[in-house]
Structure formats: structure tokens, C-alpha cells
Amino acid sequence: MNMSRTRERLVVIGGDAAGMSAASQARRLKSPDELEIVAFERGHFTSYSACGIPYWVGGDVTDRDELIARTPEEHRARGIDLRLRTEVTELDPDGQRVRARDLESGEESWTSYDKLVIATGARPIRPDMPGVDAAGVHGVQTLDDGQALLDTLEGTRGRRAVVVGAGYIGVEMAEALIKRGYEVTVVNRGSEPMSTLDPDMGRLVHDAMEGLGITMVNDAEVTKILTGDGGTSLLERSRELGGGRVGAVVTQDREFAADVVVLGIGVRPETALAKAAGLPLGPHGGLLTDRSMRVRGHEDIWSGGDCVEVLDLVSGQERHVPLGTHANKHGQVIGTNVGGGYATFPGVVGTAVSKVCDLEIARTGLREKDAQRVGLRFEAVTIESTSRAGYYPNASPMTVKMLAEHRTGRLLGVQIVGREGAGKRVDIAAVALTAGLTVERMTALDLGYAPPFSPVWDPVLVAARKAAAKVRGSL
Template identity: 60%
Template sequence: MGRVRLIVIGGDAAGMSAASQARRRLGSGDLKITAFERGEYTSYSACGIPYWVGGLVDGPGDLIARDPATFRESGIEVHTGHEVTGIDLAARTVTVNGRTESFDHLVYAAGATPIRPPWAGTPAGGVFGVQTLGDGAALQQWLDGGRDSAVVIGAGYIGVEMAEALQRRGLRVTLVERSGQPMSTIDPDMGALVADSVRKLGIELRTGVTVQGLETSGGRVSAVVTDDGVLPADVVVLGLGVRPNTALADAAGLPLGVTGALATDLGQRVTGPDGIVEGVWAAGDCTQVTHLVSGRPAHVPLGTHANKQGRVAGINIGGGYATFPGVIGTAITKICDLEVARTGLSSKEAEAAGFRFVTATVESTNRAGYFPGAVPMTVKLIAEKDTGLLLGAQIVGRTEAAKRIDAFAVAVWNRMTVTEMTALDLGYAPPYAPVWDPVLIAARKAGDAL
């Protein structure tokens, strides 16, 4: 019997984590691994692109964890510039760059693609999504040509980060958001704090505004047309979110979940109404996950999840045992010196999931109030009314604020009540926290609200 053949579609976090774990468990004589990546790069940090564009880090080399040559040295064949265009489950083959390759195991890790409305389909230059390192390189090249004004469409995580990056490059930046607040994954009162800070930075933030189209001149974008007027733009960046890249999987007959992403079991095997699809695995931004608080299927594209899911798939392919149970929606970002974080459910999400809940919001400081560098932060908790379980938390503040979300994330993950949280033995010293840490103050106030 010949070597087992593993084909990986996608050369970033999920796919290459799966390949690396499988290789560690099975020697080169037992397993042949071939990875196909349609872009130029492998295993890179897409999350670092805004900081590269803003000049805070060098790139693209600094954003690459492992290049194709490194993978080849470890016995993983990597082919960049190779796009898989077909999957034949019955024949156990894929079509790539016009040829056919056979597999025993297939890891589908094609990631996600930026949402591009019809009006963004112009062939004119200057309109960019920011999903891959190639996207970042293209944007950098465009900016190097000398630009004055930018419009960022969508004020989610990538939108606010790119708005800051472009402002750091010296451009006049307008940030456009269709909803009534930036960062709609946090509650409106917390979003209002973000909006105030963004405007104080000199970024023009327009909320409740819908983009209707683009104007072009001389083969390049010149303005963004909205229901609130026309905004001049030498560059337009799309921050409208992403959708799972599952067109190839769908065409092959692989079952999709209710979110439009691939559904898997706990071991990352692709599953559907008829059960497990034998020998086919999926990981990363193209997959559906379970939100462990609401219990509902969700699509939460993050590099942290992609790496974990790829690792789980690779361990199982290699004969081990690992599981990925789900997510709780933890996320964090910064806009200049403003830090924003969340975990669990927002009020809107808790209501949609059918919870009866209370909220508690507190103002505190990152350090003892008398210690140099003490700055304010706002913490909001959401707790189930009947049980006191912590359902979610949000933080908006400055230095040393946002990483406190990790304490709340651990509490949500382990189904702690806010009353239990008030007794947590957290570290204290004036340079790091008040004697009552904001985590404890918020938990105590939520307990009072119950």
C-alpha cells in the first residue's frame, strides 16, 4: 500500500496548521502532503495588514510566520499560485491549474472573501478589500503613488483599523457606516464611546449613511456616492466584512451549514444531513462554529480559531484525537490609543437568543487613581437574570484596558456567575490596577443589578 495522500486547499493559518500537525504525527514515508495556495504567500498574519499599511510594522516579510521554502524543508509540498478549481468526491481528485491530483484526505481551508457589493465591481483602480497579504501589497503600491483622501466603507474591526492606518499615512479619512454606530458587535452605548474617540482623532465618521455607488475618472476612483452626499476619494477601502469562501465546496456537493459555511463535527470532519463526509476536513474562515453561549451556529472568522481548527484537523488526520468545541465571540482591537474588546453575547444577541438578562456599566481606571498614567475605562457586563451567569462583557478604554477582556472570557467559557467573579483573586499593585480591579467592580455591580 502506498503513502496516504493529503491535499490541502489554502495555504494560510488553518490549512498549514493542519498540514504541519499531520506531518508531525506521520513520517514522510507514510503521508504525502501537498498544499495548494492561489496567492503568493503562506502562513501570514492578515490581521497585521492595517499596521503594515500604517507604517507600524514592516512587511510583508514581518507578517509571514513560515514561507513555502520552510514548509518544503519539513516535508510539505507547497505550490503557490495554484488555484483548485474543482473537487470530485467520487473520484477522490481535485483539479488544479488544469491538472488532476488524487487524495485520500482533503482539508478544505479556503478562508473567506471580502463582501463586495455590485457597485464595488468597477474595474477602476483604487478600490481595495483587505483580506490577503496580496491585497495589502496592492494597497501599499497604490498609496505609494501619492494620495490625499480616503473613504473607508464599514466601521467594523477592519474598517476602524484601516481608517487609523490611512490617517497615519497622512490622508484625509472618512469612515462611512450604514448602521447608527461604529463596531455594531458592541452595544450602542459602548459604540457611542468609540464614535466620540474616532471623531476626536480627526477621522470624519458618518453613521447611518448608505453607499450607493462610486464615481471614477481616468480609470481610477474619484468619489464615493452616498445618500448623504458625495465624498471625494483617491482610495476606497472596503470594510464590509467577509463571507465564507465555499463556492468550490458547494459545487462539489459538500454540505453547507445554515450560515453558508461548511459544517463540521468536533474533530473538523465535514458533516451534513447524511453524516460525515469520509476523508474530508474543513478548518478556518470557511467553516461554521457553535457559539457556546447562545448554542447557535455562527460564522466567526478569526485567525485564532483558524489555527486551532487546523491543528485539530491535523492531529486527527495523523491518528491522534483532538476537538474544537466552539467559540464565545471574544474580539479585541485598537484605534490609536483607544482599546475596544468584547466577549460572549451583546445585549442584542442575548435578546435574540431568548435570554432574560440585566446589564451593568461601570467607570473605573486602569491603575490606582493616584498613580501616574491612570486613565479611565468603561466596562459593561450582561448577566442572565435567573442564574446570574455571565453572558457577555464589553470594554472601551485606553492603556491596559482591553486585555482585561480575557478574564471575562475565561469566566464566560467556564460558565461562572457574576457573584462568583466578585471573589476572584486578581493581581493588584498600584501600577497595574486599583485595589478593586474594574473586572471585580463590574461583577459586583452586575450582582447588585440581579
């Protein structure tokens, strides 16, 4: 501790979910007289829902401020010295200080700390290819990114959009652009959209997207992005908008005209600062922490959110899982420990839910290739069922895929694709995975039943029954 000060100082890098949750929880436990809190955020906003950005872009959320859980003014009123538009450019763990630059004035200064929280989040993957930095090409990770995209959409005369990538971000942004009246093409490296699912389940998403009028191009890798400076006839219209602006996306054998391009390839941990400071990183580039979210080997540094790797409770390996649910939990754990309490984050099972219009997409646990990669033998089953009793009005179909460990029957993973009432059923499987249940045990789960909510046998339990029978047959 720096003895020149009479109270401890906590420095937080990053003003969104993990960082400000940590700062707020630490403030609940320690008063300003005990703990000074300084938080740096390079953007214009704090404590917002990045997951809500596609719905804002698509018009389901009409006001940007609806995505903000707590404003900078509210944080400051609680005794947090929050400095917006200030980017931390260097960490000095030995000297217990950080260097920050005011992005408006350009001034730089060092700030010392007793305890440090690194919550730098993740950055959209921007492939190293010609034209990727052209005007009209957008990654979408922050509210600033969302605002920049909306500004482009409102200022663009053309109505052709290309989304590169078909993960959660790509699929959700494709839907948002369709809602805004764009002609949307999704270019995807994989054999099917949603690589978080097995390809057979991804095919269901593919069919639904094409049903919305989205053109799906699978097994295609973008090699460059052409601009108005290019020389093909395809770009005549983009030249009208000025040189340097996006005009087309090029794959190995095709070109797709584009007035706007959204990169939905995914994200990487934003850990350049941590790497430069010699902090430990995992195989996916995220910071490594212990269960208290303390950076390994550093007693005075914690980290959480999209910049860390977490333990996968099913595979036993480290994973990068950038989700707001985890980030908020990390922040609570960090703030409790910084504030003198005790808390831990045990790990994740990899639960995620998304949607394309009325199609709900959910997964938890391992995919087939995940299980194969860690050397697990498994049985896989797929069933068709409905969200309600078949005779009840508006019962909608759903497909459930389940993986169980060979011989033991331990549940390994579940994927669900269906209409209303399908997605949140994955929570049953998430609890079962966390508890280490076998599919046999799952068949006896006492789930709620009434015709408006479920068939007599819930679809997840139907899959568990089929998986249990397959495991018994493999003994």
C-alpha cells in the same frame, strides 16, 4: 483509500493559518514515507498574519516579511509539496480528487487524495453596486491584497481616502490611512462604529475616531462608486488620473471625494467550491463540521479557519467568527486527527480585541441583540473605572459593560473600551464565560492586584458586583 499508492495523500486547499497548521501538525505525526502532503495556495505567500496587515499599511510594521511566520521554502523543507499560485477550481468528493489551475501557465490537472483539508478562508464583502471594481477600490484580506493597496497608496497623488464600513477592518484601516497622511472619511451603515459592540459602547469608539481627525458618517449606505468616467464636477481631479479610476463614493444623499477606497464591510466564508460540491453549509455560508473539524457527513474531508462555522458556547448556535486564533487551533486539531491522533475544538465565546491608536476595544460573549435573538432575558450594567489605582501615575479610564442572564446571573457578555491596560482584561470574562460562571461567582475571583496594575477592585469585578446586585434585585 486509493490502493494504487502505498502511502496516503493529504491534500490541503489554502496555505495560511488553518491549512498550513494542519499540514505541519500532520507532518509532525507522520513521516513523508507514511503521508504525502500536497498543499495548494493561489496567492504568493503562506502562513502569514492577516491581522497584521493594517499595521503594515500604517507603517507600524515596516517589512512585509515580518508578518510571515513560515515561508514556502520552510514548508517544503519539512516535506510538504506546496504549490503557490495554484488555485483549486473544483472538488470531486465522490472521486476523491481536486482540480487545480496553475495561475501562471493556465494549465489544469486533477490530484487525487485520501484525506482533504479545506482551508479556503474568507473573502472581503464587495457589495453589488456600480463602480465597486474600479481601480483604487480595495478589499484587504490577504498579503497580496495588502501589497496591492500599498502600491495604490504609493502611486496616488491625491490624499483623500474613504473607508466603507466600520467593523474591525474598517476601523483599523482608517487609523492606518491617517498615519499615512490621508484625509479619511468612514462611511458606516450602522448607528455607531464597531457593530460587534452595543451602540452605547460603539459611541465611545466614534468619539475617539473623530478625535484622531477621522470623519465619521453613520447611518449611511453606499449606493455606488463613481469613477473618472462619470460626469460630475466632483470628479475633475480623478479624470486627470485616467478614466475608470475611483473618484467618489456616493450614499443616498451625499458624495465623498476619494482617491482611494478601502472596503471594510466585513468578510464572508469562501465556500463556493464546497457549495458546488454539495458539502453542508450553515446559515452564515460557512462549512459545517463536527468537533473533530471533520465536514459533516464526509469521513475523509476536514475544514477549518475562516471558511467554517463554529459553535457559540454562550448562545448554543452556529456562528461565523473569522479570527486567526481560531484558525490556528482548527489547524492543530485537524492535523492531529489526520495524523492518527485525537483532538477536538469545542467552540468559542466570541472574544476579540482591537485598537484605534491608544483606544483599546474588546468584547466577548453576547451583545444585547444577540441575547434577544436567542430568547435570553438579561440584565445589563455599565461602569467607569481606571486601569490602575486612581492615585498611581498614568491611570487611564475605561468603560466596562456586562450582561448577565435574568434570575440565574450567568455571565452572558462583556465589552470594554478604554486606554492602555483595558483590552486584555476581557480575557478574565472569556475564561468566566467558558467556565459558565455567574456574575456572583466572578466577584470572588482571586485576581492579581498592585497599584501599577489595577485598582483594589479590578474593573471587570466592579462590573460583576453591579451586575450581581441587579440580578438579585430582579428575583
